Amino acid sequence: xTDYTDWVDRSETRIDRLEPARSNALRAxxxxxxxxxxxxxxxxxxxxxxxxxxxxxxxxxEDGHPAKGGFLPPVTLPxxxxxxxxxxxxxPLVLGEEVTKVSTILKVEAKSGKSGDLVFxxxxxxxxxSAGLAITEQQDIxxxxxxxxxxxxxxxTDAPTxxxxxxxxxxxxxxxxxxxSALTMNGHRIHYDRPYAMxxxxxxxxxxxxPLQATLLADLGARHLGKPITSFxxxxxxxxxxxxxxHICGESGxxxxxxxxxxxxxxxxxxxxx
Numbered sequence: 695x696t697d698y699t700d701w702v703d704r705s706e707t708r709i710d711r712l713e714p715a716r717s718n719a720l721r722a723x724x725x726x727x728x729x730x731x732x733x734x735x736x737x738x739x740x741x742x743x744x745x746x747x748x749x750x751x752x753x754x755x756e757d758g759h760p761a762k763g764g765f766l767p768p769v770t771l772p773x774x775x776x777x778x779x780x781x782x783x784x785x786p787l788v789l790g791e792e793v794t795k796v797s798t799i800l801k802v803e804a805k806s807g808k809s810g811d812l813v814f815x816x817x818x819x820x821x822x823x824s825a826g827l828a829i830t831e832q833q834d835i836x837x838x839x840x841x842x843x844x845x846x847x848x849x850x851t852d853a854p855t856x857x858x859x860x861x862x863x864x865x866x867x868x869x870x871x872x873x874x875s876a877l878t879m880n881g882h883r884i885h886y887d888r889p890y891a892m893x894x895x896x897x898x899x900x901x902x903x904x905p906l907q908a909t910l911l912a913d914l915g916a917r918h919l920g921k922p923i924t925s926f927x928x929x930x931x932x933x934x935x936x937x938x939x940x941h942i943c944g945e946s947g948x949x950x951x952x953x954x955x956x957x958x959x960x961x962x963x964x965x966x967x968x
Contacts, residue, residue: 698802698813701767705798710744712736714789716877717743723873724910732790738912738923741787741821741829742905745795746879757895758881767802769813771837773895776904777814778929779833783922785825793828796820800832813837834929841896848898849938849958856956858943860918864910866902866940874906899935907934907963910942911953915967918944919951928953928965 717740718729730737747760755761762768787793801816814836821829855861868886875885883890884901891897908928916923934940934957944953950968954961 696770696804698767698769698804701799701802703798703800704765705796706765708745708747708795708797709792710746710795711792712741712744712787712789716740717789720874720877720909723870723877730789732788734789736787736789738783738916738926739781739905739909741793741795742909743877744793748879754881757890758883758887760881765797766799766815766817766835767813769815769837771811771813772840774835774837775930777834777836778904778927779831779908780927781829781831781925783829783924783926785823785828787821787823787828788825791823793821793823796822810839843896846897846933849935849960851938851958853957853959856941856943858941858945858954860914860944862914862942864940864942866906866934866936866938868900868936870906871900871902871936874903878903878905897933897935899937902934902936902940902962904928904930904963907940907942907955908965911944911955911963911965912967914942914944915951915953915965918946919967923967925950926965926967928963930963931961934962 714730714732717737720740720743749760753761798818799815800818803814805812814834817833817835819831820827871885884895884897885903888900891900911928912926934955938957940955940957942955944951950966953965953967955963
């Protein structure tokens with residue numbers, strides 16, 4: 695497999711202003727129409743709505759993402775996904791302020807196993823606002839080979855309702871997926887282009903964004919814990935799809951809360967917040 699060690703320690707810097715309209719648009723899309731204004735605290739994980747990487751059509755890959763070989767290494771495996779991450783919150787970000795994001799590639803690992811060739815890329819992001827360093831984040835990105843037709847099962851439609859202490863239903867319909875793709879400038883076609891998702895990437899339906907699930911979990915945990923949040927970690931286990939009810943679940947622990955999304959009786963994403 696290709697050696698990508700030359701890409702380790704590559705860095706880029708982006709600057710953006712946290713306009714309230716973008717965060718308010720996501721809140722409204724999720725059913726909360728109470729607007730936030732400049733000077734209010736940015737909700738957890740809403741920083742993912744900013745720092746767009748907008749490319750001209752010539753700079754896009756077939757999957758709708760920016761073509762490989764820019765900041766991230768030019769991995770030739772066709773499927774890529776955001777598999778998980780770990781965040782530490784040092785200070786709140788404030789709507790309306792200018793924020794600097796410094797991104798650095800920490801690690802690139804190529805592996806081969808029963809599921810075929812895989813490449814794992816770990817990227818660190820450091821976000822700083824007017825109060826200094828606000829968020830340290832590590833993202834895990836995985837690249838893998840093409841899926842065989844029919845190899846990814848659709849979720850069951852007859853699973854019982856979860857009995858978790860905290861549990862909220864969500865209908866991940868096409869409108870919500872389109873809105874989240876637009877608000878994050880995520881062109882990945884698996885989230886809005888059904889023929890591409892099913893015929894090219896072999897999914898049974900449109901895929902619910904991992905970051906959207908993580909945002910819902912972080913919000914659930916923060917509301918129930920009722921204290922300042924200093925850490926959040928998440929990991930995708932199996933894709934969630936449109937057309938089937940998704941449940942956002944959690945329970946408190948001694949020092950942190952355990953969170954998960956579930957669809958058709960299967961856990962899609964697991965997370966911890968504290």
